[in-house]
Amino acid sequence: MAATEDPRLRPTLIAGNWKMHKTQAQAREFLREFAVALQSSPKDSLPQRGTNPDRQVILCVPYTDLAVVAEETQGSGILVGAQNIHWEDQGAFTGEISGPMLVELGVRYVIVGHSERRQYFGETDETVNRRLAAAQRHGLIPILCVGESKQQRDQGLTESWIVEQLDRGLAGIDLGQLVIAYEPIWAIGTGETCAAQEANRVIGLIRQHLGHVQIPILYGGSVKASNIDELMAQPEIDGVLVGGASLEPQEFARIANYQALATA
Ligand code: PGA
Numbered sequence: 001m002a003a004t005e006d007p008r009l010r011p012t013l014i015a016g017n018w019k020m021h022k023t024q025a026q027a028r029e030f031l032r033e034f035a036v037a038l039q040s041s042p043k044d045s046l047p048q049r050g051t052n053p054d055r056q057v058i059l060c061v062p063y064t065d066l067a068v069v070a071e072e073t074q075g076s077g078i079l080v081g082a083q084n085i086h087w088e089d090q091g092a093f094t095g096e097i098s099g100p101m102l103v104e105l106g107v108r109y110v111i112v113g114h115s116e117r118r119q120y121f122g123e124t125d126e127t128v129n130r131r132l133a134a135a136q137r138h139g140l141i142p143i144l145c146v147g148e149s150k151q152q153r154d155q156g157l158t159e160s161w162i163v164e165q166l167d168r169g170l171a172g173i174d175l176g177q178l179v180i181a182y183e184p185i186w187a188i189g190t191g192e193t194c195a196a197q198e199a200n201r202v203i204g205l206i207r208q209h210l211g212h213v214q215i216p217i218l219y220g221g222s223v224k225a226s227n228i229d230e231l232m233a234q235p236e237i238d239g240v241l242v243g244g245a246s247l248e249p250q251e252f253a254r255i256a257n258y259q260a261l262a263t264a
Contacts, residue, residue, distance in 0.1 A: 010216050012232075013179060013239035014256045015058040015081065015143065016246025017111060017220075018065070027065040030249050031072045037253030056239075057256050059246070060111050060143075063097055070106035081109035084117060085140065087130035099138030110135050111241075112142045113169060115185045125168035132173050143179040143241065144169055145220070146206070150186035158184075158202065163209055175212045181241040182206060187221025189243060193231075194221055200234035207236060225254040233261035 022030060038057075060081035061069050070080045086096035102110065112135060113128035128144070135142040146165040148158040162182075170178075182203050187194045194202075199219040206217055219231055220241030231237055246252045 012055045015241045017060045024068045033249035066105045079108045085110045087134040114145045128169045145181045147183040181218040181220045183220035196230045200236045203236040228255045228258040232258045
């Protein structure tokens with residue numbers, strides 16, 4: 001295997017997605033408690049599995065919290081992410097936000113194509129593709145979300161649907177500057193987590209389909225302190241995208257400090 005294809009070079013990413021939660025004051029309070037909890041929650045002492053031992057914590061917060069979170073986390077190692085980006089740099093696009101606006105605030109990552117954007121706000125693979133390109137143009141690392149509905153899973157369409165989302169969304173996109181999150185829709189906000197082995201299987205298929213060993217691929221959907229260790233023990237899972245459980249500082253600190261279980 002060529003050195004550039006060594007999976008150990010993939011970073012481990014623990015990303016929180018606050019969605020439409022927390023005012024600036026609440027964000028400040030979270031960060032204060034989170035900093036303490038990160039230090040006091042037990043840290044893994046076991047050897048790491050096959051990824052880079054550095055864990056990168058990312059907080060993807062509402063636009064109004066970006067400046068505060070960027071400022072308060074400076075020098076802490078925590079990076080800031082946004083939850084969407086428009087493909088134009090400026091213009092008459094009421095309610096949207098552009099790459100230069102995010103970059104100026106110190107944002108490093110941006111979620112693109114979350115299922116809630118697709119479901120409630122008409123996001124398509126085509127608009128997702130344009131947003132991904134804009135993020136990369138401005139040096140932001142997009143986190144592309146893909147995943148099937150319950151109905152698609154029941155009909156055996158999981159793999160073909162995800163391949164379609166990838167092929168359309170990623171046309172012309174640089175796979176070297178990208179993170180993917182596999183988020184089965186039926187597992188988002190439902191408490192129903194995809195079994196770790198199944199998430200591992202689908203993520204393995206995504207990696208195989210893209211033919212690029214180094215893309216970090218995360219799992220998302222009801223990740224909690226109680227299932228993080230098992231998820232992170234899977235060889236294909238490079239990290240997690242956490243919704244509800246990222247709102248609570250103790251819980252999210254425990255997730256960030258997951259215990260690497262010994263794996264085969
Ligand atoms: P959840 O959300 O952890 O609350 O299920 C995950 C997500 O939507 O990114």
